[in-house]
Amino acid sequence: MLSVENQIHIYDFVRVISEAINLVSPSLNKHHKIVTCIARRLVQAMKLKSADAQNIIFAALLHDIGIFSDEERDRILTFEAQGIDVNTHAHLGYELLRHFDPLAESAELIKHHHASYCDKGKSVPLGCYIIHLADRVAVLFDESREVLEQVPEILVKIHKTESVFHPDTLAAFARLTEREYFWIEAASSLSYQQALGSMQLSQEVIDLETLRSFAGIVSQIIDFRSSFTATHSKGVAAVAKQLAGLSGFSSNECAMLEIAGLLHDLGKLAVPNEILEKNGSLSEEEFNIIRKHTYYTYTILNKMSGFKQLARWAAFHHERIDGSGYPFHVPGNEFCKLSRIMAVADVVTALTEDRPYRRGMSREKTESVLWQMANEEKLDADIVKLAIEHFSFVNVIRAGAQLEAKREYEALSSLIDEKRKAPQETTLSLVQVPLKQQLAKNEAFTLA
Ligand SMILES: [Fe+2]
Ligand SMILES: [Fe+2]
Ligand SMILES: [Fe+2]
Known part of the structure; x- marks a missing residue:
């Protein structure tokens, strides 16, 4: 189990x-x-x-x-x-x-x-x-x-x-x-x-399957805020899980890493919509706001005693082996293998996924970016090698997961449209009504 x-x-x-x-x-x-x-x-x-x-x-x-x-x-x-x-x-x-x-x-x-x-x-x-x-x-x-x-x-x-x-x-x-x-x-x-x-x-106590299902819901909430990255978390989770399996981690560790992938951009909930949805280059101030997201991912997940390790796998995805990442500048020797896998999964997904303003990168270009990052000691060379060796398989898994997420995204979007068109209920009737009853008072009550 x-x-x-x-x-x-x-x-x-x-x-x-x-x-x-x-x-x-x-x-x-x-x-x-x-x-x-x-x-x-x-x-x-x-x-x-x-x-x-x-x-x-x-x-x-x-x-x-x-x-x-x-x-x-x-x-x-x-x-x-x-x-x-x-x-x-x-x-x-x-x-x-x-x-x-x-x-x-x-x-x-x-x-x-x-x-x-x-x-x-x-x-x-x-x-x-x-x-x-x-x-x-x-x-x-x-x-x-x-x-x-x-x-x-x-x-x-x-x-x-x-x-x-x-x-x-x-x-x-x-x-x-x-x-x-x-x-x-x-x-x-x-x-x-x-x-x-x-x-x-x-x-x-929540079991792993239940946790996975709730993490999936949370990933929808994270990704639903921006059509630019509407399926990103599911893609990262799927790639991270496959790379962990190919690296020899147990099925339990792979499943936990998948959950970490679903939650890796949790801190993006703190980034205003207009920045997430901005069509064009970001100002320095906007980029600085985006850069805070992994700090929040870490802080929130780390509050759960059972999530101490998972918080690191999820939140270190913009850290780099040479210490040039953010926001913790985790030294290479503390940058564990599963966190490194997440960093590679995030880059692979970001490069290969389609976004509304551009198509995903070709296999050749993706491989050349990955090798360059490995050579510059940004990404783990062993994991990059594995991702490239199994590129077709990993990419099919990623695309399948993102297609499923896209369907969920579209179903939620059409539900919102449907509800907006339906006859509206309002929060309060503002018609003044007389007090119908003297409210009961002073009944026994214990403060706990
Ligand atoms: Fe991120
Ligand atoms: Fe409310
Ligand atoms: Fe409400």
Whole structure:
């Protein structure tokens, strides 16, 4: 049976992936943390079963995973959102996660996390309404002001639109709002982990196949941001896996290297779209921003105890044997074989893949670039030799993996188009409704 270098718990992995998608913007980062913190206190106040609570927390951590453009993010992170399409990102988030078994239920919650109670009532799981309320409270926070002074205004806005929220979530919310800690904790991005720390989250360990499937999802999210490199991660992963096999590594090591390949450009989530999509040469400043991506890949993956080695294989792909790479300038003797394979796989894929603005390089040209880099002590000569000896085989595997990724990319793109054309649901009805009920207050509540 294939195994991961150390045990990786599902919660650790979800948390790290949430941090990775949060690299896309500081506002999304804070938003996911605030929503998670509020959702955590709501599930506690509502005394939900721990399995349900866990699905809700995983969904809260990832709920806006389907937002791909800066413009869509800015629109959705506002309260006065009438007329805004809220379907697309919610459905896309669902589509990305639904085939990944440990998150299948969370995916259902993400699908309807903007559902309005007055439209959908009981047809939508309660967890969706918990995330919906947490989400709408979160977008009302004004970072530039003291949180406690904002409470009365936030309550007025939520009560004015109360018909869109589930009554049980409103009742739980009412019990929490009088307690200052609830607001202080939610507004501090430091305290969300502490809030989660008091939950009994599953100790379920992820096996290698599950890890591979989730890494595939993450690679889609990385690559989907730019049509220029829409299938790059899958190509690098396939080439790295084959080169590791040809170098005599075990099937376990090859599978782990494939996962590292899928995640090698994780840090590109921190690079703005306009730089990734720029048609033309990059300015020095833009190039410097791109150069940061491997640092972020390393920092995020290295946070998982079971991923210490994998973080190096993934993040050292722009390091060079003579120390001229970036960002760590890893000395040759610390630049291990699997990291060197990844560096070769990245170059092979970058040279041979088709991009919208150019065709992939011919075999002859690719070989001459690879030999030159090996001669200049940029790439490992033994691995380059292997890649060239088995060029046809490796290239067919790469092209097949990228063709499959292209189909996934096109399916996601057409799903987005379809959702954008569909009749829109809006985040909130801004019609003022009278308070239907005095919210329940002061019920017994224990802080954990
Ligand atoms: Fe959302
Ligand atoms: Fe959200
Ligand atoms: Fe890269």
